[in-house]
């Protein structure tokens with residue numbers, strides 16, 4: 001999109017959100033409204049993006065990865081004033097075109113933006129219009145014959161104007177020089193004492209300039225979010241889109257309505273996701289997995305053919321052909337090898353389990369390394385905290401930890417070693433060693449039979 005620069009209007013107070021957080025920072029599907037708008041603009045291929053922000057937004061915006069250039073609007077005097085400030089900050093360009101987007105419309109797609117830019121041609125302005133119900137609070141498009149004459153805000157409209165079904169979506173492409181002239185001449189004589197960007201339409205049209213409406217039939221992409229019910233319904237639409245994209249790529253989602261996704265996830269084909277499952281924060285899931293029902297993945301990496309049922313996986317990695325859950329909790333950079341089995345009511349924190357290791361029932365394994373094929377019995381606890389410090393437990397390959405063992409860290413259980421049921425292990429156990437009791441002591445050697 002050569003010669004097209006975009007302005008995002010995002011400084012509005014958003015009073016209807018009733019929030020301490022600026023409106024466009026409210027999130028849907030794990031990203032702020034503003035992030036989604038910027039993402040769509042990047043997808044449109046505009047040359048530069050300017051975000052009009054309020055002073056309190058500046059700090060957060062500076063840290064936003066998908067950001068554009070920030071221009072601060074000290075006082076929110078209306079959408080027209082916001083555009084004027086953005087234009088003042090942009091180096092004037094001959095023949096430039098400006099795309100204007102609202103920061104509170106996260107569902108707008110790059111195709112809609114491209115459509116309105118395409119319709120501008122060598123006219124003065126093009127704008128996206130949408131058919132809406134009489135209850136809509138969008139501005140009404142007043143036409144004279146085929147031509148657009150002006151836009152009237154719902155608040156300022158007469159009953160006859162309110163009955164107009166064609167409304168203003170708030171997305172415009174404007175010839176840069178004409179935009180500069182028009183916003184400079186705006187007045188604030190209206191219900192809100194604001195400088196309305198929409199008033200530029202009347203000014204341009206009455207001067208005989210070409211203003212081209214682009215009727216968009218994707219009503220669901222053109223919702224503006226002003227309160228929390230609108231935020232919730234936009235989230236549903238966005239989530240539906242995300243689910244649809246993964247389903248197209250070969251993921252089975254049993255119930256998209258109760259599967260909660262975010263952008264920038266990887267999910268391999270033939271993975272099946274059961275209801276009430278959330279996959280968030282850049283998680284990567286392999287092929288042929290079974291996830292859920294009732295599972296949460298946050299910054300999780302899961303290999304292929306792994307099953308995770310009714311569990312919470314945070315900042316952790318699981319290998320191939322593993323089984324986790326129901327009711328397991330992995331956190332703190334836990335890493336499970338291939339073919340590991342984790343059963344119900346097992347919590348793992350910063351633990352590393354080798355290939356085919358097992359902890360099937362009721363355990364806390366924290367700050368621990370567990371060798372390949374070791375079996376951690378029911379009720380085993382790694383006592384990692386001595387009141388001051390966190391200490392590590394090491395369990396060797398093929399070790400057998402008896403039910404209800406307490407392993408008091410720092411402690412090391414050797415390869416092929418065994419602890420008896422109920423052992424309280426306070427000292428290292430050598431490879432092949434067998435201990436039991438409280439405190440655990442070596443068991444007498446078996447008599448040769």
Ligand code: UD1
Nearest residue numbers: 009010011012076077078079082103104138139168170224
């Ligand atoms: C605006 C349009 C309306 C259109 C609707 C579509 C005007 C006057 N009206 O109304 O015709 O149907 O969008 O969503 O433009 N903002 C600023 N600075 C300000 C005021 C607003 O940056 O001083 C930003 C807001 O953060 C928001 C956007 O501009 O992202 C639109 O403002 P908002 O107050 O939501 O306007 P609407 O009443 O929705």
Ligand code: MG
Nearest residue numbers: 104224225226
């Ligand atoms: Mg709005």
